[in-house]
Amino acid sequence: MRIFLETCPSSLVTLTLGFFHFPAQSKEKDEKTKDPYAVVGAKSHPNLKEFSLGAGYTPSFTPIDPEVSSAIFLGFLRSCSPDIKIYGLNLAHSWEFIQPEVTEAIAMLTGIRPRYFEVPAAEFSTEEDQAMADEISSLRRNHLHVDPSSNSTPRAVWRSIKIKGCPLTSPEAFSAIIESSQHGLQNLMIYLGERISSQHVQTILHHGTALRCFTFNHNRPLLDCRVMLQSTWNCTLLTQLDIHITGIPRPDVLFNWKGDKLLSDGALAAGTITDSRTISSIMDESRRLQRQIYTRLATLVNLESLQLGITCPPHLKAIVTLSNGKRGLFDRGQQLNCLEMSLDSGLDILAGMRSLKMLNVQSMEHRIGISELKWFERELPNFQALSGVETQTLRTCLLYDLDDPGLDRCGVGYEWC
Template sequence: MTETKKLDRWPAHHDPPSLLSLPSEILHIIFSTFSLVELANIVLVSKRSQTLVSPYLWHTLKLDSPATVKRFLSDPVQRALIRNAAFVRSLVLPPELYHVFLPHKGYHQYHPSHFANLQSINLPGKYNPRTGQTDRGSLGQDAEDAVSSLFRQNPSLTKVHIERNVGVESLLRMVSEDLPNLEDLDIEACQFGAWTAKVLLQNLPESIKHVAMIVAENEDDDVDNKMDISPTPKKHPALESLDIDLNSTEHEELILLPFLETCPNLKDYSNYTAQLVYNPRIKSILDKLGIEMRSMYNAVLDHNLDATDKEIAAVLSLSSQWTDIRLQGFRRAGPLTLAALLDHGENVVIVDVEGCSSLTSKDLCTILSKCKHLQEFITLEENEPDPITDPYILGTDLIEVKWATKSLKEWSCSIIVTRSRYDGDEAIDVEEAVKCLVLQRQVYRKLAEQTGLTTLRLNRIEAGLMDEIHYQEHCLEISLISGLEALEKLKDLQELDVSLIDHRIGVPELGWMQKHWPNLRRLNGMFGTCLNPMPGAQDWILLFRPAWLSSYEGY
């Protein structure tokens, strides 16, 4: 007993061991796994803990919500920011805070900003919660100059994402002069034409590793050579990924041919490689670099929606590496197309067959049974589902197929279930009603297998006269009695779309969603496109104000 007590006691001349006494390398590994709340709690322990943890707590400053913006404008947080700004490495800066965080202009130069050690910066547009849209309007000359100054004051910047329109000259100055160590550039929100794209690419720093941009179709602004190009083009040996949507391929050679020659180590030409399939000069360069086409969509066939089943299948056979197959509007896609698509079952991640009216319910089920890594399965046109051309799945087919994938994130497909006929609240045929509920529960259990789902869209309008609104009645009843509780495991669900279907979502269902789907941010079709809204649902929403409240039509 005495010996055990001696072993259990820590020697009096030593301090007891603590987390904060560990070497800094180990602390870095530990603290990098903590949440912001956990880090904030550790800061309160002691002055030493505050000194050690502050760099991790302030590493990322993500000001991406009205509540966060309001909090950062308060005096205590502003004082804390001044003390800890040196620790900030990653900044998400919305337009509402430009006046606080961008450098202010003096008589001859810009004053120093809060930050000098940034490695990553994102300038998002202004989000409108009512519409769900983001305003990507112009920065304006004053803001462009201030942003340029911020870049110069942070020589360690390697990653820049701009979601606002920036003037061509300002953008050129930023990428060629202000960001000498730039590695990752995303300017897909900016609008410019072919010649501007050519100039920007040629003047990128040699450190660049990834570029994402879009060339506007009708903005071939400077083909008359308004902007000068350096007589000695820069080399880009570090570039690994080029994500460029040319929109129109009219100027593809002007933009790409000279630039690709400066990128000997390019490994990935993004989702838009397929649109270059018919340009032998560019395809030859990509072939030499070992880059294969990965994204198949209707531009590959020059948007020829009358392409035959054989023609579509022939294009699918051009690459063995398709991961993203989008066949929107190819109404003649049939068995040959399906067979060619299934040849890529080992690789394909996205299948979009909106408007492919020749594909049957069993065809769609076959896709689900063969594509092992499928993440997005789309048969519905997002904004205007077409009851005549959008394919759908019968519930009876769905429950019989064994899905190959367990990694589905988006389900956008109508599920047809022949519903019972009701007279008031009474089923006309009780046996038929029981069969319908059994089938619905089986369908729900099938959907529940995809625990990673973030988007669930089930809307489909009935075939009929297109100048009238038609509601889908032969669909899942989104109700607890029909099996909704089977979807309890979908903890990542962010969007539910039940537009134009008779969904039966009432007060019990709303309460269940609030409890079991903590990440739900959009619920489309509750009232404005529902034929018979359930009584009490609207009052419940206004009383409990769920997180998705701003997304519904009546808000």
């Protein structure tokens, strides 16, 4: 790794390397890595504007000699221009935090000292939540007291905020996170997001110009589509996004999660005669709105993973007997007023998202069929996996007494389920 970094071409403008864990080396290789004269033909990299490296290590499995880990990066960092943007995993055991010497080299090169904030899984009291808000806000407060004309001291900023605990309880805590998103935050990972409002989510996506990862593990917050369209998204560096977009009129959805007929506007109810022009106008409105949403998503040209759905845990699933006598395993968390994800609704607007590798539409009332599967394969060259198709296809066939459409025989080459 050291030889590669120090000898890569001086003309490089962007250097992006994938994720890896540091392997254990022999003592002989360690000594060679540390040797200041080990690299022949080292080059300067004055043109490099962006360096992205997903590298980390697990201390319990791969202990690393501090001198080795420092040697891998220090020579390379010293060869770069102060204008460079540096992206890492931003976690406790990723490359930029392995040794203080590396973190310090980044700070002296860029003028920004990367920091990470991590809260373990725990029940928060009001006092603990306030203390968390105070700590997150502290870097910004300290920066306000620094003479802006002084360039001698690197400015500390949060690069990563990871909260494993229970839902955020105080407005101050999330206000502090929103403030951090405006000042260099790259990774925001929250395990439980049910108390986070649509406006909070939209504010982060609007201000997070450095944001690379915005994810939730459980109970993702809902982003109302109309709030989503109130302001632009300036988070075009995002590579990973978990989001539930809601509030979309779906007159084509006739059943609730457990297969009961809906009586909502635009949905045909048993024994009711509904003006077909009304249904048509609602569908037209839905499609116009969905095209606007796809257009907003399409601005995320660096996105690699998009989680619009979520795999429901076993306790949220139920075996249901339908009125037609058929039985199926349905999700209580089924999203009904979500994107169709069909070509008719404007899916092809996402053709510019050529970095996309993974898409999750689990527990969504989507309309992905053979045409859409083939579109993903044809238009997205890096696409690898699509989850949530088989279960929704089975649900649709059961509810509407349809035959198996044969998606499993359509011949797409990526993984899907």
